Every structure is written in C-alpha cells, then in structure tokens.
Amino acid sequence: MSTKLIPDIIVGRLPIYLRALRYMKDKNQETTSSQELGENVGISAAQIRKDLSQFGGFGTQGTGYKIDALITNLMEILNVDQVWNVAVIGAGDIGHALTRYQGFSDRGFEIKIVFDNNPDLIGKKIGDLVIQSTDTMANALRKANIVIAMLTVTASAAQKVTDQLVDAGIKAILNYAPISINVPEHVVVQYIDPSTHLQRMTYYL
Amino acid sequence: MSTKLIPDIIVGRLPIYLRALRYMKDKNQETTSSQELGENVGISAAQIRKDLSQFGGFGTQGTGYKIDALITNLMEILNVDQVWNVAVIGAGDIGHALTRYQGFSDRGFEIKIVFDNNPDLIGKKIGDLVIQSTDTMANALRKANIVIAMLTVTASAAQKVTDQLVDAGIKAILNYAPISINVPEHVVVQYIDPSTHLQRMTYYL
Numbered sequence: 001m002s003t004k005l006i007p008d009i010i011v012g013r014l015p016i017y018l019r020a021l022r023y024m025k026d027k028n029q030e031t032t033s034s035q036e037l038g039e040n041v042g043i044s045a046a047q048i049r050k051d052l053s054q055f056g057g058f059g060t061q062g063t064g065y066k067i068d069a070l071i072t073n074l075m076e077i078l079n080v081d082q083v084w085n086v087a088v089i090g091a092g093d094i095g096h097a098l099t100r101y102q103g104f105s106d107r108g109f110e111i112k113i114v115f116d117n118n119p120d121l122i123g124k125k126i127g128d129l130v131i132q133s134t135d136t137m138a139n140a141l142r143k144a145n146i147v148i149a150m151l152t153v154t155a156s157a158a159q160k161v162t163d164q165l166v167d168a169g170i171k172a173i174l175n176y177a178p179i180s181i182n183v184p185e186h187v188v189v190q191y192i193d194p195s196t197h198l199q200r201m202t203y204y205l
Numbered sequence: 206m207s208t209k210l211i212p213d214i215i216v217g218r219l220p221i222y223l224r225a226l227r228y229m230k231d232k233n234q235e236t237t238s239s240q241e242l243g244e245n246v247g248i249s250a251a252q253i254r255k256d257l258s259q260f261g262g263f264g265t266q267g268t269g270y271k272i273d274a275l276i277t278n279l280m281e282i283l284n285v286d287q288v289w290n291v292a293v294i295g296a297g298d299i300g301h302a303l304t305r306y307q308g309f310s311d312r313g314f315e316i317k318i319v320f321d322n323n324p325d326l327i328g329k330k331i332g333d334l335v336i337q338s339t340d341t342m343a344n345a346l347r348k349a350n351i352v353i354a355m356l357t358v359t360a361s362a363a364q365k366v367t368d369q370l371v372d373a374g375i376k377a378i379l380n381y382a383p384i385s386i387n388v389p390e391h392v393v394v395q396y397i398d399p400s401t402h403l404q405r406m407t408y409y410l
C-alpha cells in the first residue's frame with residue numbers, strides 16, 4: 001500500500017486516528033463513525049473519510065468503521081504491525097524521560113540502547129539499559145540492526161551526531177535538539193521542540 | 206500584524222526560521238539569504254520568501270536579510286518579544302525534564318509553577334519550584350495570570366484537567382498526554398507525542 005504516493009500531511013494524521021481508535025478499543029467500544037472519530041481528534045468527518053479513502057476506505061455506509069479492523073489496517077499502513085528497536089542518543093533529562101517512558105511498547109517501538117558522550121554518565125543505568133559511549137555507537141547500531149534514533153543532544157552537537165547516525169545506517173530520526181538537521185534523501189526526520197510549538201501558539205494570543 | 210489571516214501552516218514555519226536565525230546570530234553572522242536560510246531549515250528559498258512576504262517581506266533584493274532585524278520582526282509577529290509565564294501540569298519524568306529545561310528562557314517562556322495530584326510529589330522541589338497540588342491549580346493560575354500550560358498528565362486524566370485549565374483562563378495548551386483533547390474555540394492546542402511522530406516516519410521505512 002505504501003507504494004502509492006500519499007501526501008505527508010495525510011500520513012501525519014493516520015497516527016492520530018490510530019491513537020484515538022486504540023483509546024476507544026481500550027474502553028471496549030467496537031464500532032465508530034467518521035463523525036465520532038472526527039469529534040475526538042478535532043478533524044472533520046469529511047476529511048477523515050477522504051484520508052482513509054486513499055488507502056481503500058475500510059468503512060461501510062451506515063454502519064461506520066469496525067474499530068479492531070481499522071486499527072489493524074492502520075498499523076499495517078504505518079508499518080507498526082511490528083516492533084521497531086529504537087536508540088536514544090543523549091542521556092540528559094529528555095533522554096532519561098524517553099528511555100523510561102512506558103508509552104512506546106504498545107505503539108510499535110522499544111528503546112533498546114542509550115548513548116552519551118559524558119564519561120560521568122557512561123556505564124550508569126536507566127531502567128534496565130546501561131548508558132553506552134557514543135564512541136561505540138556506529139558499531140552497536142549496526143550490530144543491533146537499529147534504523148530509528150531519537151536525538152536529544154545539544155544544538156551544537158546535533159549535525160555531527162546526525163552524520164554519524166546516517167553513516168551507521170539510521171533511516172529515521174526524531175530530533176529533540178533545537179535546531180534543523182540536514183540528512184540525505186533516504187532518511188526521514190521529525191522534530192520535537194517545545195519552544196517552536198509554544199511560539200506557534202503565542203502568535204494567536 | 207497578527208490581525209491579518211495567515212494560514213496556520215505558515216505560522217508554524219516562522220518559529221523554525223526564528224530558531225535558525227538565532228543560531229546564525231550566535232555565530233556572529235549578520236546577514237543571510239532565503240537560499241541559505243532554506244538550506245538550514247530544509248525549506249525552499251521560494252517558500253521562505255513567500256512566507257515572509259505575508260508579513261511585509263523584510264528582505265532586500267540582492268543583499269538578503271539583516272539577521273538582527275528579521276529576528277526582531279519575527280519575535281514581534283510571534284508575540285515572543287515578551288516573556289510568557291508557563292505552568293507545567295504533571296510532575297512525572299516529562300514534567301521534570303520540561304521544568305529543568307534550559308532552552309525556554311531565551312525563546313520567550315519561563316516556567317513559573319508546577320502542579321501534580323500525587324501527594325508523594327506535592328511539596329517536593331524541581332530546581333527552584335515547589336510542586337503544587339492540582340487542588341489549588343485554578344486559583345494559582347488566575348493569581349499568577351498564566352495563560353499557557355504544558356500538560357504532561359496521563360491520557361485518562363487529560364480531558365478533565367484540560368477542562369479545569371480552560372476554566373482557569375488558560376488560552377494555550379501544549380499537550381504531551383497521548384490523546385486528543387477538546388477545547389473551546391478561543392483556546393489553542395499543540396501536541397507533542399513521540400509515538401505519533403515515530404509512526405509518521407515508519408510509514409516511509
């Protein structure tokens with residue numbers, strides 16, 4: 001399915017739908033409508049129907065969507081019908097919080113390894129994971145066949161570490177460093193920077 | 206300037222431009238071009254010129270942008286030529302990391318107060334801030350005239366706490382809880398959920 005060219009903005013909404021559907025399922029709900037789903041996620045019912053129709057639809061006129069089946073379909077489309085091993089680069093506050101975060105495992109991700117370049121941190125544990133030296137990063141990532149990294153280093157280190165990650169075979173980077181990074185075309189990047197999100201809101205205040 | 210109706214997608218790019226310009230300024234650079242800025246942030250030069258033209262332009266044909274002036278203009282447009290007091294709701298790992306984060310102060314934000322409902326946490330300190338009880342949240346927010354909150358509570362508590370925040374006069378919520386929240390029209394919401402960002406990338410893997 002993912003060979004068809006779907007606009008990234010639509011791809012970006014699918015995890016939101018999936019999250020809401022999982023929440024409905026946890027409450028033992030079995031079916032939903034584009035109206036109800038739309039109210040939950042703040043997106044119009046028409047938009048949801050249009051988005052899902054890109055992948056074949058899934059719903060039935062009048063009866064709506066079977067939640068279980070739609071969850072399965074969305075997980076397949078997003079390639080999270082498997083568990084991805086993930087590396088955290090940087091064991092500061094954010095790296096710690098991510099490594100300890102319980103919310104990844106049922107959404108397709110498991111943090112397998114954590115790196116830092118600070119000798120005071122290397123060898124210490126976060127949960128079950130021992131913080132590794134970034135000196136051994138490239139080998140360790142290749143050996144564990146990890147292609148997804150969360151980058152929580154400083155802005156000044158971000159590009160250098162990114163280049164190392166790309167060389168080590170990383171194909172997706174979730175960047176928490178407050179700076180844009182440059183990657184080759186085969187690598188995807190998403191950004192999490194609370195200040196940019198806050199500034200997007202203060203515009204309206 | 207903010208009375209003109211600008212598409213939110215453009216508003217969302219301005220903090221990215223501002224962040225890159227600040228980084229250039231920190232390196233003592235004085236001028237830039239839409240080409241250079243575009244390469245830094247991964248957005249085309251044409252798009253940047255088009256975005257900035259919505260607000261009057263700022264650049265000069267041939268000489269480009271004066272970084273200092275463009276920073277000042279963007280800060281005014283985004284309303285971060287002032288410092289906003291911010292509340293953190295939830296003093297778990299993410300709440301801790303945000304409260305201790307050093308990257309807010311020079312981007313227009315200062316965390317002034319932290320709340321939790323866990324008696325084991327209330328009264329403890331994160332840096333200089335004493336964790337307050339959510340029971341006192343509404344009064345404390347009104348008294349401190351805080352209109353921006355970062356929400357790091359559980360998914361199951363998120364909507365209830367959101368309703369309390371809206372009642373207490375909060376106008377902007379950065380939601381870290383992994384669930385969509387419903388707010389009245391005068392309240393703006395942004396979402397940070399690493400799993401949805403990761404899933405947006407695994408689609409392409």
